[in-house]
Amino acid sequence: MDTDLGEFLQSRRARIAPADAGLREYGRRRVPGLRREEVAQLAGVSVDYYIRLEQGRGRNASDAVLDAVARALRLTDPERLHLYALARPTGTRPVASGGVYQATVRAGTRLVLDALTAPAFVLGRRVDVIAWNALGDKVSGFSAVPAEERNQARYLFLNPVAPEFYPDWETVAVETAAFLRRDAGLHPDDPALHALVDELSERSADFRRIWGAHPVKEKTHGGKRIRHPEAGLLDMGYESLLLPGDPDQLLVVYTAVPGSATAAALDALSESVTNAHV
Known part of the structure; x- marks a missing residue:
């Protein structure tokens, strides 16, 4: 599921143009949307920290960090909850006796x-x-x-x-x-x-x-x-x-x-x- 988190974050930063986020464009862009360092800048976290999060290595990310990333990527409420679910997977949730889904x-x-x-x-x-x-x-x-x-x-x-x-x-x-x-x-x-x-x-x-x-x-x-x-x-x-x-x-x-x-x-x-x- 680590790849799901990374792919989700990549898809969301790809849909935001730097100008729409109030950032100046510089250099030639190989992919559409925001670069990782730009998301980190907007979220107020280090570039290394954001890269680790996108690689699925940010399991201890705080609510404040996840909310900051959600704001930077302009996530909807369902998307923000999805970000939390991917960043903090808890496994299949039991909903019936014996922990088996019915x-x-x-x-x-x-x-x-x-x-x-x-x-x-x-x-x-x-x-x-x-x-x-x-x-x-x-x-x-x-x-x-x-x-x-x-x-x-x-x-x-x-x-x-x-x-x-x-x-x-x-x-x-x-x-x-x-x-x-x-x-x-x-x-x-x-x-x-x-x-x-x-x-x-x-x-x-x-x-x-x-x-x-x-x-x-x-x-x-x-x-x-x-x-x-x-x-x-x-x-x-x-x-x-x-x-x-x-x-x-x-x-x-x-x-x-x-x-x-x-x-x-x-x-x-x-x-x-x-x-x-x-």
């Missing part, structure tokens, strides 16, 4: 899903889809996918129909890779996550391109457009909530503006689900 939801979470009238599902570690309600299944078709393949990243990067299903495929792909990158920072010793990243890197040039840019982002809220085979284009929002007591599980709920064409289409899909179970 990709299942509590009975109470299942009841919440079924009580929701909007499409909803739960993401587990590695953006695995581990539970959903009936309308969520009707919108996204989770139950039609073999259990071992119910993973958002695998669907987006390996399924040839994904760009048709998601009209804004690039945006969704970057968001998914960014959330997966966040997971990798939190669980650096997860062998299944490493296997997934290796598989996607080998089979998808798009994944290699996006993953190599080191995107990091929380999945909190936003918009999602889906081209549904029955309902047509669904223009929805989404809200995501971390489940208390299950920090590796994220409840995602799709929303539609009342009175909109999408709201009417979701009502029709919901009615078809109800009729199918009558």
